[in-house]
Amino acid sequence: MAQISLFFVSQDGQTEKIARTLSNHLENADQQVRLVDLHQGKISAQDIEAAELVIVLAAIRYGHHLKPADLFLKAHGDILCKKKLALLSVNLTARKLHKRTIEHSIYLQKWVKRHAFSPVLVRAIAGKLDYPSYGWFDRFMIQLIMRITKGPTDPSLTIEFTDWDQVKELAGELVELV
Ligand SMILES: Cc1cc2nc3c(=O)[nH]c(=O)nc-3n(C[C@H](O)[C@H](O)[C@H](O)COP(=O)(O)O)c2cc1C
Incomplete structure (x- = not known):
């Protein structure tokens, strides 16, 4: 059983819903998952060091991943570059199938370039459109x-x-990485 740390950041709740679903799938595949909300403040280095696989799942706002995700990646870059790292982006562009991989997603390309990591998996997941809730x-x-x-x-x-089928399939891919 591998330890997987899943760090997520959500503004309106959809990324959190995805994080919880992904975590459940991983646990159902006999993995030990530590789910951490990056909005909740302090991250212990232990959460990263103990993990065999670190997943960062972040929503996009106006072309950028939510700040706590980038702050986390910057602050813990030294440890993360020695870890297996998966970057998962939640956005609306990913409603189109071909925009879910780095080859066709500018968001993913920029994210990876910005932090100079070599993640083992990079993927985009479609989020939620909710016009009535927006200002x-x-x-x-x-x-x-x-x-x-x-x-x-x-x-x-x-x-x-x-x-949600993609989320389940992703869990399978992630399990293969540990
Ligand atoms: C103010 C705002 C800006 C957004 N900007 C983008 C964007 O630039 N590109 C994109 O693909 N999706 C964009 N989205 C869609 C969000 O990424 C999507 O709604 C996602 O589900 C939000 O995740 P959350 O509910 O965890 O905050 C935006 C949504 C909002 C409300």
Whole structure:
């Protein structure tokens, strides 16, 4: 049984939902998972050092992963570069199948380049679109992004784009890495 540390950061809850689901799949595959919310403050170096695999799962806001993820990767770079590291990005572009891999995702390419790690797995997972919960500015901006990427612009819509089969398959891939 391997120790896997899964660090996640979520703003509106979808990334947390994905983190919990992924964690359950990993546990069902007999892995020992330490789930850590990066918004909850202090991270112990032990959580990283004890792990055979470190997963960082972060949501995107306006082209950037939420700050606690980057702060975490920067602060613990020395240990992380010696670990097996998986980077998972949650965003709306990943609702399109081909945008889930680094070859076709600018977000993933930039993320990896920014931290100069050599992750063993990098993937994007589709998040949730929830127009009614957004303020006018965010709604306007997301509609703009959706118009450009040929997505839904109806402001009454809430759509969970997360592909739960992909999350389950990812868990399988991650288990293969430990
Ligand atoms: C203000 C705002 C900005 C966003 N910016 C982007 C973006 O630049 N690219 C993208 O693909 N998705 C973007 N999204 C979509 C989020 O990544 C998606 O809704 C995700 O599910 C959010 O995760 P969370 O619920 O864990 O915060 C944005 C969402 C919001 C509300």
